[in-house]
Amino acid sequence: MFIDCKNLPDNSTIDTDVCVIGAGAAGITIAREFIGSPERVAVIESGGFKPDARTQALYKGDNVGLPTFDLEVNRLRYFGGTTNHWAGHCRPLDRIDFEVRDWMPHSGWPISRADLESYYRRAQPICGLGPYEYENLDFWTTKTGLPDLELDDARLKSAVYNQSPPTRFGKVYREELGKATNVKVYLNANLQELRTDSSASKVTQARVTCIDGPKVSVSARLFILATGGMENARILLLSDKDRSGGLGNEQGLVGRYFMDHILLRPGEDISLSDPKLNLDLYHSLHSVDGGKMFSVLASTERLMRKERMPNFRIHLIRASAQNKTPVGKIFTLLDELADPAGDRPRLESKTKRDSIALHLVLEPVPNPDSRISLTDKRDLFGQKKIAVNWQVTDADLAAVYRALELAALEFGRMGYGRGCGVIFEDQEHWPSNLEAGRHHCGTTRMSTSPKTGVVNRDCQVFDVPNLYIAGSSVFPTIGYANPTLTIVALALRLADHAKEQLR
Amino acid sequence: MNGLVNLLSRRRFLTTLVLVSGSVLGGVGYQALFSPDWRKIAERMVTLLERHDIARQIGKRYVELDSAVAHLTLEQLTESLLKAIKLNANAWSDATPEKSLVLFSNKLREDFVLENIVKIDGWILSETEARLCALLHKVLV
Structure with a gap:
């Protein structure tokens, strides 16, 4: 079911079991996995069914590193996300990509290729392959x-x-999500921040605002951030009311290790x-x-x-x-x-x-100095914009x-x-034609320890048991493969895990 | 840093460097060499290169970039190429054009396997083929 958030009463509250923020490849995949399940799911999507200039402008930010990113153009902020213009090249990461490689600093996933194999196979038809x-x-x-x-x-x-054809997730899966009774997709709903309980150990609320529309909040048992490789980090950094420096950022790692091909x-x-x-x-x-x-x-x-x-x-x-x-x-x-x-x-x-x-x-070597951070510049909601400092070595x-x-x-x-x-x-x-692959990864990296990562092997933010991250921001290394198939495979795995946690 | 325009011009520079056919080589004539006449051997060896104008440019550039090659005499360079294909002067004179080409071809492959390569203005060439070009340059000087 689709709901235009602009039509909701101001200061209303959406009560749900699972709040998925972002309707791109990851968010839509997770939402689809819950269709027909006993859980109620609310998908919070910034845009509508078509591009909108003011919504897209919320992606504006600064390049302070290598000048290869047009932040407003690389990513698309409407239903279907960046799959609305992806090229469709798909391949799983290689087995070695998951390993600790002693010659590559900060390498090693807490999961293996074998852990993802069945999910890759499930992701294959989802991506139209x-x-x-x-x-x-x-x-x-x-x-x-x-x-x-x-x-x-x-x-x-x-x-x-x-x-992939390439599969436009917003178009291909729109009808299916529209018919789902337990999944509600809220359009034109811009997440501002996540709020936690008094001990800052659990997310209780997502604050959402419409352009020229109401402010609403979402309360849920479980929150999944699926807003892309840059915006996931931005949301955590912006959610600093209850934890200084933002959620999951005790070690100052949120936004660091930004990678691109x-x-x-x-x-x-x-x-x-x-x-x-x-x-x-x-x-x-x-x-x-x-x-x-x-x-x-x-x-x-x-x-x-x-x-x-x-x-x-x-x-x-x-x-x-x-x-x-x-x-x-x-x-x-x-x-x-x-x-x-x-x-x-x-x-x-x-x-x-x-x-x-x-x-x-x-594949770049993970580099903590390559990072995304907040600036003092503000978007139309007054939220801090990001600066991207992409560094190669x-x-x-x-x-x-x-x-x-x-x-x-x-x-x-x-x-x-x-x-x-x-x-x-x-x-x-460097040759003058150096480019980035527009595959934004690594800013909420997966690790075995909160000292070296932002999320654990289940994509759960360390020390915040009901907050999960979906998307390429969790990749600790990125191999050479385009990320979407892995994003979808990880989203399927996360959906399975979330169901276990809720039951 | 050089741009694509320069890259393209270098491509043209290498465009027409090809080996001659066996029939051309055969026209040179074969006589057993009882005492090596290195210039004669070199002159026959460089007939492997059809477009002498292009090959000579490569050879000239290689000599400019590599002082060790620059200091080799024509005799030393010719002998080194014969050693590379494991022939002595007499065996070279007896070799058919086809055999000469295969021997050099195999040596070129080996160079790429063993990374015996030279970089000339952005090109990666086998050391042997670059030396052939350098030999031509020296023959024509």
């Missing part, structure tokens, strides 16, 4: 009939990505020796058994452990067909002569190309350099071409 076969490349090469590159697994591998598009160009080299598995989307997939190059566990590298992936992007300058015919005949049987993949492709661009996506730069070097080595080894990149001329400085 096909077969759950991420670890089985042969499945896809057999189905598509396309060759993969014969990579050295001491360096790189071909990794499978699934492509490090992007270089391109990081490198590969001049191909053979324009007929078949890279369609990597270049194009392929429909298989009701889903779509493509492949990327990715680091292997062997590489990461041996060279103490973070995780990364590399997209192979087709060069422009308009490029009339043929490139990279270096030693073509040598390459061909070394393959006298001609059994390497050299199928004719629809588009002739002589070069490919390598787009690098790198020398370790990240070294990893970028090595990842791109490895790609060039592999294309050279396979006899397929030569790599060229600006970074190979100057490895001391």
